[in-house]
Amino acid sequence: AGRIYLQPNGEPYEIGALMRNPDYGATLRHLGKHGPEDFYTGELAARIAADLEKNGSFVTANDLANYQLQETPPNVGTFHDYTVTSSGPPHGGATLIAILNILEGYDLQAMGHNSPDYIYTVAMAMKAAFADRNPHMADPYHEEVPVEWMISKERAQYWRDQINSGAEISAAFDVGDTPSTTHVSVVDGAGNCVALTHSLGSSSGVITPGLGFMYNNSMINFHPLPGHPNSIKPGKGRTTGMAPTIIYKDDKPVLVLGSPGATRIITSNVQVILNSLVFGMSITEAVHAARFDCQISDIRCHARIPEYVCAEVRKRHPIRRLPRSHGGFALVEAIHIDPITGQLTGAADTGTDGMALLV
Incomplete structure (x- = not known):
């Protein structure tokens, strides 16, 4: 891995530098010629299995041959006049929709963007949705996942009642997931839309010689103890926070x-959605606005949120300002489509090296 992804002096490549990976190019050409099945049962599978066996891995040729791709329908919800579609279990879409369901019952605009009331209310909605997610989310092909209950308007009303009463919301600890993820949002000239999130976990650092690609490290996303819906089991998929989302108005x-950004994907996506749909921000403003996150304990926020605001929030719930103004949460990549003109506007989070690009 170091031979490919590091410079000869052991340092990472600078942004914009040319990094060559001829092994990966050869692998892609091989797949183009022989088809994807070669990865599971052909020459590539044999090379992968031999290398993993040689190095003491539990993964075998039979595991590759028996792998089944599971195509799950998206979760679908509504937020005021909008239809929200996001990833199905075991990913983060249901939790995103659940948060929006709770917030649909509040006049967020009247509270004011990132005001003390707004931060507290949105943070408690986040915490409530994670209180349902953490003990229940799992691979739906191996466990019963109560998605309809989680994203129901009735469940949202229950949580609003809890929030309004000031009752403590307790979210069970979750193993979470790792932040080494990539997202691409695309809209083409014909109006076809893709929201694609892919993750290696924290990546393993392991590359089979000659193949050029790195294996994932997503076993870390399972619950380490037996008896939990997300416990490790043969053939089972692990939970993630990935929540690629497309929102419609009047079917457009x-x-x-x-x-x-791990499970912070969910909470960051929600805030960009609220910034755009509730507060009418441009997509650039919506993506670049200061954010916060709350899942199982304290609220954490960007340093751009003033201390006097945090002091008011702190009277109701613990909050910590992070020593950074950007990044630290998820890194949203978004496209807005004007429903009348069809004009496309893109924005990428300033916390890292994402970009918006017209080609």
Whole structure:
């Protein structure tokens, strides 16, 4: 891995530098010629299995041959006049929709963007949705996942009642997932939309000689103890926070977004959606606005949110300002589609090296 992804002096490549990976190019050409099945049962599979066996891995040729791709329908919800589609279990779409369901019952605009009331209310909606997610989310092909209950308007009303009463919301600890993820949002000239999130976990650092690609490290996303819906099991998929999302108004897509950033993907996507749909921000303003996150304990926020605001929030719930103004949460990549003119506007989070590009 170091031979490919590091310079000869052991340092990472600078942004914009040319990094050559001829092994990966050869692998892609091989797949183009022999088809994807070669990865599971052909020459590539044999090379992968031999290398993993040689190095003491549990993964075998039979595991590759028996792998089944599971195509799951998206979760679908509504937020005021909008239809929200996001990833199905075991990913983050249901939690994103659940948060929006709770917030649909509040006049967020009247509270004011990132005001103390707004931060507290949105943070408690986040915490409530994670209180349902953490003990229940799992691979739906191996466990019963109560998605309809989680994203129901009735469940949202229950949580609003809890929030309004000031009751403590307790979210069970979750193993979470790792932040080494990539997201791409695309809209083409014909109006086709794609929100694509892919993750290696934290990546393993392992590359089979001659193949050029790195294996994932997503076993870390399972619950380490037996008896939990997300416990390790043969053939089972692990949970993630990935929540690629497309939002529609009158059956026309108006917002395409997603992000890397572990379970903070969910809470960051929600805030960009609210910034755009509730506060009428441009997509650039919506993506670049200061954010916060709350899942199982404290609220954490960007340093751009003033201390006097945090002091008011702190009277109701613990909050910590992070020592950074950008990044630290998920890194949203989003496209807004004007429902009348069809004009496309893209924005990428300033916390890293993402970009918006017209080609």
